[in-house]
Amino acid sequence: MGTFIQQVVNGLTVGGIYALIALGYTMVYGVMRLINFAHGDLCILGAFVGLSLLTGAAGSGHTGAALLLLAFVVSIIAIAVAGVVLERIAYRPLRKADRLAAVVSALGASLMIENGIMLVWGPQVHVFPAGLLPATTWHFAGATISFVQVMIILASLVLMAALYAFVNHTRFGTAIRAAAIDQDAARLMGINVNRVITSVFIIGPGLGAIGGLFIGIYYREAYFTMGWTYGLYAFIAAILGGIGNIPGAMLGGVLLGLFNAFAAGYVSSSWQDAITFGLLIAILLVRPSGLLGERVAEKV
Amino acid sequence: MMRRITIGAGAGFGVALGLLGATGVARAAPPIRIGVQAPITGTYADEGQGIERAVKLLAAEQNAKGGLLGRKIEVKVCDDQGEAAQAAICARQLVNDHVIAVIGSYTSGAALAAQPIYARADVIQTSDGTSNELLKHGYRTWFGNAAPNSAEAKFTAHYLVDVRHFGKIAVLTDHSSFATGLADAVVADVKADHGDVIDKSFINAGSQNFSPVLTKLKAMHPDVLYFSGYYSDGGLIRAQMVQLGMKAAFVGGDANQNVAFAKIAGPAAAGSVIINVPAPADLPYPVAKTFVAAYKAKYGALPPSVFTLTNADGMRAVMQAIAATKSVKPAKLEAYLHGMKSFQGLTGTFAWNAKGERTGSPFVAFEVQKDGSYRILYPAPTAG
Numbered sequence: 001m002g003t004f005i006q007q008v009v010n011g012l013t014v015g016g017i018y019a020l021i022a023l024g025y026t027m028v029y030g031v032m033r034l035i036n037f038a039h040g041d042l043c044i045l046g047a048f049v050g051l052s053l054l055t056g057a058a059g060s061g062h063t064g065a066a067l068l069l070l071a072f073v074v075s076i077i078a079i080a081v082a083g084v085v086l087e088r089i090a091y092r093p094l095r096k097a098d099r100l101a102a103v104v105s106a107l108g109a110s111l112m113i114e115n116g117i118m119l120v121w122g123p124q125v126h127v128f129p130a131g132l133l134p135a136t137t138w139h140f141a142g143a144t145i146s147f148v149q150v151m152i153i154l155a156s157l158v159l160m161a162a163l164y165a166f167v168n169h170t171r172f173g174t175a176i177r178a179a180a181i182d183q184d185a186a187r188l189m190g191i192n193v194n195r196v197i198t199s200v201f202i203i204g205p206g207l208g209a210i211g212g213l214f215i216g217i218y219y220r221e222a223y224f225t226m227g228w229t230y231g232l233y234a235f236i237a238a239i240l241g242g243i244g245n246i247p248g249a250m251l252g253g254v255l256l257g258l259f260n261a262f263a264a265g266y267v268s269s270s271w272q273d274a275i276t277f278g279l280l281i282a283i284l285l286v287r288p289s290g291l292l293g294e295r296v297a298e299k300v
Numbered sequence: 301m302m303r304r305i306t307i308g309a310g311a312g313f314g315v316a317l318g319l320l321g322a323t324g325v326a327r328a329a330p331p332i333r334i335g336v337q338a339p340i341t342g343t344y345a346d347e348g349q350g351i352e353r354a355v356k357l358l359a360a361e362q363n364a365k366g367g368l369l370g371r372k373i374e375v376k377v378c379d380d381q382g383e384a385a386q387a388a389i390c391a392r393q394l395v396n397d398h399v400i401a402v403i404g405s406y407t408s409g410a411a412l413a414a415q416p417i418y419a420r421a422d423v424i425q426t427s428d429g430t431s432n433e434l435l436k437h438g439y440r441t442w443f444g445n446a447a448p449n450s451a452e453a454k455f456t457a458h459y460l461v462d463v464r465h466f467g468k469i470a471v472l473t474d475h476s477s478f479a480t481g482l483a484d485a486v487v488a489d490v491k492a493d494h495g496d497v498i499d500k501s502f503i504n505a506g507s508q509n510f511s512p513v514l515t516k517l518k519a520m521h522p523d524v525l526y527f528s529g530y531y532s533d534g535g536l537i538r539a540q541m542v543q544l545g546m547k548a549a550f551v552g553g554d555a556n557q558n559v560a561f562a563k564i565a566g567p568a569a570a571g572s573v574i575i576n577v578p579a580p581a582d583l584p585y586p587v588a589k590t591f592v593a594a595y596k597a598k599y600g601a602l603p604p605s606v607f608t609l610t611n612a613d614g615m616r617a618v619m620q621a622i623a624a625t626k627s628v629k630p631a632k633l634e635a636y637l638h639g640m641k642s643f644q645g646l647t648g649t650f651a652w653n654a655k656g657e658r659t660g661s662p663f664v665a666f667e668v669q670k671d672g673s674y675r676i677l678y679p680a681p682t683a684g
Contacts, residue, residue: 003519006544010511123345125532130566137545144545219508219536221564223343229506264512270475270502272512 002142007261013149015257016156020211021234022249024204030180030244038109040231046209047216050075075209083205117224128220160250242293331374335399337390339382347406350608384413391417401618408478422630426614428607431481435655445614447661453485455663461495468498470522474505474529483528518546528553535564542568558605562672570670588646613645
């Protein structure tokens, strides 16, 4: 029982992180029909920006919580700006071009960011300072749950709920949904589609920066090639949930984290990825548009 | 048309050379080229950069003394990122660059991928790769500069079973050819020593998320977790063990010996045990002390791990072979290196057997201290 609870907590923690990153993929795809392959690298850039602030300020007398909050704020702003710049440089000039050109541009941007991180921070593994958060742990029916895990799970839930409310219950959220359905029709209705796209490139990377910082804080390490791994997992989470669908990305992320934990814990850790991908293929065979996805096939 | 231009240019070059010769302008002897194939970027970047720095340091020292056979040493570096595909590209590139010997790579997988290319081109390859796979083909060009897995496995099994008397032993490895080879050898030797291996599990290197497999192991209540993979994962595994409240001791294989291990594991690092030849700062030999001091003076930091020094030994052995045979012919150098009875390395006195396996290496088990330094636990250090 303890082992089962432990695996659920393990799965929810990484699942929450995957979900936060997957939201960026799914929102960009929803509005622009573009898979932003640079998204994973943007998230890791967020981790590095936060890391610089945390190590730079270490020993300056700031208390842990305030410093951490500052790191999050700075990192979110920096990555949101990076997201907007990325859209202006890499995607906007290609908006009317062939879909493949934008995908290639995205891959190029991914490599640029990855290597940019390497040039600025160096190729070695970077370590986050210890003691940022209380080392408190709770023991529950044989499982050990740490403060960091609880914080990541709760924060992911709150952020996802907030995003869901924003998209479904505000005027701007309605504009995003309208642009996702049909950009031209939305424009005719007086919606500033460019502003919608810019906002998507603020919200997605902003959430991704939080995900990236969570990775850094949870594992306490960051290195420049990490973006690809996490980008891939988040991309799979988005596909699993139905790409373009916001609740789908959340569900996909959490499920992927849980699958991974159970596959490693109960079957075999060497087959962990094979099982996860196998399950993904099985789900897509039954529901090609993902668990919560609709109307993906029509608009090609 | 293209062909005619080429011929014309070639003829012109020939005439120019002839004129140079005729006018008696002395031409400097071409440099002796030595390659470095190492992970300069990627997960094992600091190890790769350590190898590059060590080889460049030795080459610069030798050049300051006038080089070898009156020729300067030129170092060509290729970044294989610790990956097999890139390693094969590097090997071809360095062969095209006409190197006579290559130092590196750090990972067995990268060394393995490059091995047949160097063997076909008759280029000496000296690497810290310790996987037994590297010895299978019996390439004359292959020289392992680190102690082989078989010797490490024997020592590890003896340490786990006879010295520490661990009852239930869990083994964890990644999928690399080096780590699985070492893990299999340790499992076999532990069984031979009548120890109890309760589980052997795998991790995906670099995936960071090791809690699921550790949770499974925790439920089995092992006395010790032996991890045969690399430091970047090992440090994280140690941290996650403590975070999960696992009581098992941590013993790691030689690839965990890197200054980053303690940094990544953080407060959890203290008490972890690593099995390897002694760390750079603990090597008792005067040549090693001189080298470490020169390295620190030039680069402002200690070598990241002992593999910087084993690769430096590869370079030193090649230079010694060139000086002794007064030749850069691969066949002569290979014969010399294979025939050496003993070589005074930075990492101890050793020799190479017919398969290119390093023979003679003192293993130790050392404990990581709170400040990240090492304390040798076994065998008990002798006074002085």
